[in-house]
Amino acid sequence: MKIITCIKQVPANSTIKIDQVTGHLVREATPAILNPLDKHSIELALEIKESREDVEVIAITMGPDQARLALLEALSMGADKAILLSDIKFAGSDTLATSYTLSIAIKKLMNDDDNYLITCGAQASDGETGHVGPQVAEELGIPSITGASRASLDGDVLLVTRGKQAGKLEQIKTRLPALVTVTKGVNKPRLPTLHGITHAFDEGALLSVWNAATIDADEEKIGMAGSKTKVSKMYTPEPKKENITLTGSPKEIASKLASMLKEKNYI
Amino acid sequence: MQPNAKLEDYSGVWVVVERSESEIDPVVLELLGKAWDLAKKRNTSVTAVILGKHADQESKKLGIHGADNILGVHCPDVQDYEQEFYTRVLTELVHERKPEIILIGATPQGRDYAPRLSKRLNTGLTADCTGLDIEETTGNLLQECPTYGGNIMAIIQTVSSRPQMATVARGVFKPKIRTKASKVKVEKITYCFDATRERASTVDIIEQDGETRDVRDAEILVAGGRGMESSENFGLLEELAREIGGKVAGTRSACDLGWIEKNCQVGQTGHVVKPRLYIACGISGAIQHTIGMQDSEHIIAINKDPEARIFSIADTCIVADVLEFIPAFINAIKRFRNS
Amino acid sequence: MILDFSHDERYYFIKRTVREFCEKVLGPTAEEVDRAQEFSWDNAKKMGEMGFWGIQVAPEYGGAGLDTITYAMIIEEIARISASESLSVTVHNSVCAYPIQRWGTDKQKAKYLPKLASGEHIGCFSLTEPNAGSDVASIETTAREVEDGYVLNGNKVFVTNGGVGSTFLIGAMTAKSAGIKGLTIFILEKGMKGFIVGKHENKLGMRGSNTSELIMNEVMVPRENVLGQVNGGFKIAMETLNAGRIGIAAQAVGIGQAALELSSSYARKRKQFKRPLTAFQAISFNLADMLTEVEMARLLVQRAAWKKDNHKPYAKDAAQCKLVASEVAMKATTKAIQIFGGYGFIKDFPIERFFRDAKVTEIYEGTSEVMRIIIAQDLIGKLTR
Numbered sequence: 001m002k003i004i005t006c007i008k009q010v011p012a013n014s015t016i017k018i019d020q021v022t023g024h025l026v027r028e029a030t031p032a033i034l035n036p037l038d039k040h041s042i043e044l045a046l047e048i049k050e051s052r053e054d055v056e057v058i059a060i061t062m063g064p065d066q067a068r069l070a071l072l073e074a075l076s077m078g079a080d081k082a083i084l085l086s087d088i089k090f091a092g093s094d095t096l097a098t099s100y101t102l103s104i105a106i107k108k109l110m111n112d113d114d115n116y117l118i119t120c121g122a123q124a125s126d127g128e129t130g131h132v133g134p135q136v137a138e139e140l141g142i143p144s145i146t147g148a149s150r151a152s153l154d155g156d157v158l159l160v161t162r163g164k165q166a167g168k169l170e171q172i173k174t175r176l177p178a179l180v181t182v183t184k185g186v187n188k189p190r191l192p193t194l195h196g197i198t199h200a201f202d203e204g205a206l207l208s209v210w211n212a213a214t215i216d217a218d219e220e221k222i223g224m225a226g227s228k229t230k231v232s233k234m235y236t237p238e239p240k241k242e243n244i245t246l247t248g249s250p251k252e253i254a255s256k257l258a259s260m261l262k263e264k265n266y267i
Numbered sequence: 268m269q270p271n272a273k274l275e276d277y278s279g280v281w282v283v284v285e286r287s288e289s290e291i292d293p294v295v296l297e298l299l300g301k302a303w304d305l306a307k308k309r310n311t312s313v314t315a316v317i318l319g320k321h322a323d324q325e326s327k328k329l330g331i332h333g334a335d336n337i338l339g340v341h342c343p344d345v346q347d348y349e350q351e352f353y354t355r356v357l358t359e360l361v362h363e364r365k366p367e368i369i370l371i372g373a374t375p376q377g378r379d380y381a382p383r384l385s386k387r388l389n390t391g392l393t394a395d396c397t398g399l400d401i402e403e404t405t406g407n408l409l410q411e412c413p414t415y416g417g418n419i420m421a422i423i424q425t426v427s428s429r430p431q432m433a434t435v436a437r438g439v440f441k442p443k444i445r446t447k448a449s450k451v452k453v454e455k456i457t458y459c460f461d462a463t464r465e466r467a468s469t470v471d472i473i474e475q476d477g478e479t480r481d482v483r484d485a486e487i488l489v490a491g492g493r494g495m496e497s498s499e500n501f502g503l504l505e506e507l508a509r510e511i512g513g514k515v516a517g518t519r520s521a522c523d524l525g526w527i528e529k530n531c532q533v534g535q536t537g538h539v540v541k542p543r544l545y546i547a548c549g550i551s552g553a554i555q556h557t558i559g560m561q562d563s564e565h566i567i568a569i570n571k572d573p574e575a576r577i578f579s580i581a582d583t584c585i586v587a588d589v590l591e592f593i594p595a596f597i598n599a600i601k602r603f604r605n606s
Numbered sequence: 607m608i609l610d611f612s613h614d615e616r617y618y619f620i621k622r623t624v625r626e627f628c629e630k631v632l633g634p635t636a637e638e639v640d641r642a643q644e645f646s647w648d649n650a651k652k653m654g655e656m657g658f659w660g661i662q663v664a665p666e667y668g669g670a671g672l673d674t675i676t677y678a679m680i681i682e683e684i685a686r687i688s689a690s691e692s693l694s695v696t697v698h699n700s701v702c703a704y705p706i707q708r709w710g711t712d713k714q715k716a717k718y719l720p721k722l723a724s725g726e727h728i729g730c731f732s733l734t735e736p737n738a739g740s741d742v743a744s745i746e747t748t749a750r751e752v753e754d755g756y757v758l759n760g761n762k763v764f765v766t767n768g769g770v771g772s773t774f775l776i777g778a779m780t781a782k783s784a785g786i787k788g789l790t791i792f793i794l795e796k797g798m799k800g801f802i803v804g805k806h807e808n809k810l811g812m813r814g815s816n817t818s819e820l821i822m823n824e825v826m827v828p829r830e831n832v833l834g835q836v837n838g839g840f841k842i843a844m845e846t847l848n849a850g851r852i853g854i855a856a857q858a859v860g861i862g863q864a865a866l867e868l869s870s871s872y873a874r875k876r877k878q879f880k881r882p883l884t885a886f887q888a889i890s891f892n893l894a895d896m897l898t899e900v901e902m903a904r905l906l907v908q909r910a911a912w913k914k915d916n917h918k919p920y921a922k923d924a925a926q927c928k929l930v931a932s933e934v935a936m937k938a939t940t941k942a943i944q945i946f947g948g949y950g951f952i953k954d955f956p957i958e959r960f961f962r963d964a965k966v967t968e969i970y971e972g973t974s975e976v977m978r979i980i981i982a983q984d985l986i987g988k989l990t991r
Contacts, residue, residue, distance in 0.1 A: 011415065013664070018419060069615060096386060126415050129394035134382035143350065146379045164472060164882075170360060171471040179413070191627050194620065194657030194670035201616040228391035233422040237413070245584040250592045251599075253585055257567070258599035260583070263436030264565070265509055266487065266544050267600055519954070535954060536637060554876060555954045 001054055001115040001176070002046040005079065006102055006136065007038040009070035010126040017235050021246045030044045034070045037121025039077075039189035040182045044119050046078045047187060048153050056080045058109065062090055062101050071207055075200035083109070087211040089223050097226035099135030106122065115160065118179040122147050130181065138178035145172050149185040149222030172239070268390050268428035277367040277429035280306045283357070284317040284336070285348075285372050291325060291443070294372035296332040298435060300443035301399055303333035305408070308401040309367065310490060314338055318356060319345065330451035332442055339455040349471065351462050353380040358387045366430050368408055370399075383515035385432050391425030392432040397439055408433065433484055482531050487513030487544045488563075490533055491521050492556070494549020494570060494589055498526040503593045504548060510600050515539070518556045534559035549589040552577025569593075617676055624680050628655055628687040636688040640815035640959050645770045646814060649691060649896065651723055658695050661802055663703050673851075678856035682904070683858025686867075689963035690814030691756025692860060696853030697766040697815075698722065702729025702775055705846045706793070709834040709835065712795065718773055727772035730818060731850075732762040740976050742777070743785040749778040749792065751826065755829040756780070758792065758822045762802075764970070768818030769803050772796040774813070775846075789839035793831040800825040811874035811962035848921045849969045851928040855907045856876070858931035858967040861960050862900040862938040868957050869942035871892065872949075889945055896938045900921035903931035922984035929977035932967035935989055939964045 001175075011030040019026050040156040044060065049055040059074035061067050062085040069119065071082035085105055093101065110116055118137070123130035130146065137144035145151075149169070150161035156169060156176040194198070212222060246253045261267045285292045295315070309434040312335040317325070321339050322543060338360070345352045357380075361369070371377040373395050385392035391442055396583040398411030401426070408431040410423045425431040484490060489508040491501055499506035501515065510513045533540050534556040545563035550556060552568070552575055560566070561580050568581035569589045578584045585592065631652050639646050653659065661677045663669020670710040672680075677699065685692035703722045706714060721727040725740050736873035738744040747760025758778050762768075781788030794801055804819030834842050870893050873883035883889045911924035939961040968974045 068620070071617065072615070076623075094391065095382070096389070099386065103594075113568045125531050128414060128416075129382075129392075130378050131382040131385070131392060131394060134379065135386040137356075138383040138386040144379075144383065147375055160468075161473075167286075169473040170469055171473065172469050174468070191621050191630075191656065192619075193655060194661065194672065195618055195665075197616065197623065198665075198670055198672070200617070228389070228428045229423050230395060231421050232409075232424050234301065234414075235420050237417065237420050243578070243582050243584055245586065247586075250587050250595045253587060254592065254595035254599040255602075256582070257585065257596060259601040261511075261544075261600070266565075267604055554872075554949070558875065 005045045008035045008124045009067040010035045022049045034073045035124045041119040043187045043189040063142045077111040082207045084209045089212045092224035094227035094229045095131035103136045103139035120181045122181040133181040142177045143174045144179040146181045148182045277365045279366045279370045281366040294437040296442040297440040298370045299333035301440045336452045342458045354383045369432045373436040390428040394435045395425045482516045485514035488542045489546045490516040492518040492550035493520045611843035624683040632688040643813040649651045654725025654764040663723040673915045681856040682860035685857040690812040692857045698729040698900040700853040701731035701850040703905040729773045730767040731769040731775040732765045733777040747778040756823040762820040763836040769816040786840040791839040847981040848924045851924040853930035854971045855927040857868040858935035865942035866896045867937040869945040901933045903934040925980040935964040
């Protein structure tokens, strides 16, 4: 069977800035990293691979050429193959267009074989939507389970535990093919070893680059044309407010504080 | 959006109802308040859509909070939430009735089906909005949402398709109460759902064991320092943490004195933490400690010394005797939770 | 124009990965490892999984086969978090695994390198004796030739990894009267009869690395355990120490880098007279000097490493980078403590540990004085030619 792990390269959050004049994102100086939750998604795929005989792990991403690095990271961790979907025609994709692109690449990869699992991080640290996973599943017509805090595969049955509401967990199962998105709690991702890194970087054949023509994409559904949402403006949020001091008797302050916490939804 | 439909064919604001336990989830009432504002600007009405059973008193509650219409979809075969049921029923209802805007809670459940629904409807969805408004010139929904870990805000529009879908987390909007509640129109329909597709099904619900969490992962931390005076008094912090759903942490002195385990230490030689809420109790704020927690989203500091350094990094400052204050605080939380 | 200061993607990716490992795994235990003065087998095992014990060992023997520039960067990253553990690693790699790979027979390589590369065996190298430090010719350990090999007698001191090692390279005199031309390097194994680990030294710094005395009392070493030629040990020893100096220099750069980062971050957060310390020029100029000197030392390390990788003579370069980097580490940690003030003097902050660790980089693998001798000899040699 194949486990396909959909990953994304994201800018390191803390350094992101807006150009105050143009209002555009200043990206050049920003180091790009593998989306942190995707490491957990890769780890899940690798753990399943190690527990069975028949698994091939394939990392896939859509992005510019530099997104190769995210795939090399997945290969360094132990993925068997990697596919970069890269084409100027994919630029400007929203989650709908991205999920279309990923899912037709997955269809090509699977070639009518139904024996597969897709793993994704629950969300990317840049857009933070969590849409692409479930939308890929929808496009492929397979079930999706989001936000897993535990996941295992028994035969072709995927068993997932996830938070339901405060203090409650829910166990869900489904049969393959299926898609699961994972949260931080699902595992501890391994670090690539020096051997893993040299293997990934020195074996060029592990990584393929596919463009719109390779996956026979419908040009109406990819990139800007296939996107239904547009970002109309970006700006830096107001800085944190000055601190406040609560006064009164302990009882009065306690009430004020509790009411403030309730208002802010901490309780 | 259906191939032959036009943008103008769509009108009305929908809010999809979700329950936590048997109650209506608070996010639904918050969304109704916002939906009401948006509907006024678009000169249209608010519909609360309930999938599954609903009781009559719920209609009243939804009405008071902003719903003009209630659309109840009953399905004999489905008891609780199910991804495919929600996606399929809502798709068909949207095709038939063409709402302009759909608001969904950004809860685990909402996050589960909303993306699939948007894909099936082939329309835009914006996640975790913190502000919603109408652009006067176009009538488009202006969806404000934080990106890049909240470092940047974006305004997103769904320009070429309808409905415009958005999810919103709990606590973002405030619920509103209608003073003169007009009559709520209730419509009930029955839907037969046969599961022809492979479904993901819930097999069990488990009560979570809160003790397994680590201070590094806790969303709320109640931390104590030397000002707690004794190991027994750390019991107060435990009680507060239980009440508020957090974990207890300590400064190096508190850990060295054995008031709390070493692995709960926050600071230079302990863990660096970034919870949503950090309550510093009897902590002076030495730099060794603050290095480990100053990036917390919200810091509440309680100390009897008004000059304590901790106040210079706190968001909310309370000058009080921590041992006197915490019991009062625990009582106040209990009161507010029940109100 | 060939000079190029950039590295490839793989280099940066290794750097980031190693940094993450060091911060997550070695960071939380560094203080305790120093306090307890014990080699952490737990960390050693984790470093083994990462491949740190076979950084330059050829892949056919289970190593990562990386170049010296990358090797130096890895040592620097480990030292930046836990200098004493970088010592265990660099000694194992550059003065045990490297000479075996370079001068060993195929049989020796196949026998020793895989276990060294995985970290199952920790390696050591020892010349130093109570009466022979910088002066190698006065080594007193003897190797008496017998029918099947050699019998070794003598004492070695200050042996890094001595108490935790399994594979030892030991310098002994096979022809005492010939001085340095009578030195031979032997491969000894833990558990050989008469080969005993003596006292574990209580040190000022580098406390997480084991430093022990080794005692050889009629140790029978088979002939096949001679590394290189009999009486050819001096050349091996000197070249090994050249390689070792790059590792020690990289370690010193890591210590300097840690001092720079710790003190600049502290100076930014610490306020006095209502201003952060960085607003005072007396502080910011010191930080500027630290940054410049650390980068200068790093460039010298990279040049020596590049020369070694490109098979050019690098003895002078290794001595220069080691001389400069160790002095920079000492200066940077001293300045850093001054910036921390009283907080720098207590053990709540790790800066005092780096200060203690820095000192020995001016001493071992050849003292700063010996480095100057080597550099001067190179200079004067060229002048007289």
